[in-house]
Amino acid sequence: MNIEVAEERDNGVLVLLPVGRLDSANARTFESIIMDHIGNGEQHLIVDFSRLAFISSSGMRVLLIAAKRLNASKGKLVLCEMQDHIHEVFHISGFDQIIPILDSRQSATAVF
């Protein structure tokens, strides 16, 4: 299954905006997109959740893999613009302790 992922540059940092659902049916597609960017040398990455209505553990797994890979090469993954109920999922999982989650895009770009 496909997932639409919009891409922007914000102060030189690549921003990925997955649209709609990031679930077990399309997580592999999202994984290829994000890992291709990292493989092409992107060290700093923002995933902006403003257009994402749903994520399951399959989608979170991809973000964890990407964060680990970037961390290993002294890069960084930052998440932002999450709705409250999605933030809750990241909190229950303990992901908010290991991946920075910022309220706004502006504060996310300020991390770099």
Add this chain to the structure above:
Amino acid sequence: MPEDLHVTLSPRLSKLHDLSAMVEEFGDEHGLPVPKVFVVNLALDELITNAVTHGSFENASDPKIEVHLRVDHDTLILTIEDNGSMFDPTIDTEPDTESSLDRREVGGLGLHLVKSFADRVSYEFVGGKNRLTLEHDLKPASG
């Protein structure tokens, strides 16, 4: 009074999108808050993915998953039945939610999330089927 949602589907991940649209329509009809619709769709994604990827249906001649969603007074009740091999999702180990990024294990979170969000969870194996019931209170507990 809006009707219950009854869906029978074959265990395939490609069914999740259509199923989530039906749950959202059910949520609209019953005036459910967005976070409650979200946790139902999260539970369906996690449980169906779990059943499909762990090969629960290898010995089933006609693999099926039945989903029943209803509102009873102030409780949202989701029942999922499948004719795969016996699996009690209420007895699993706690996933790693505390170690550092380098050491954090990938996976094992799905069922933990489902159970964390539900107010009550029950499982039984009846008539050759797994039946999991998740209850979500629609009003916060008083007092």
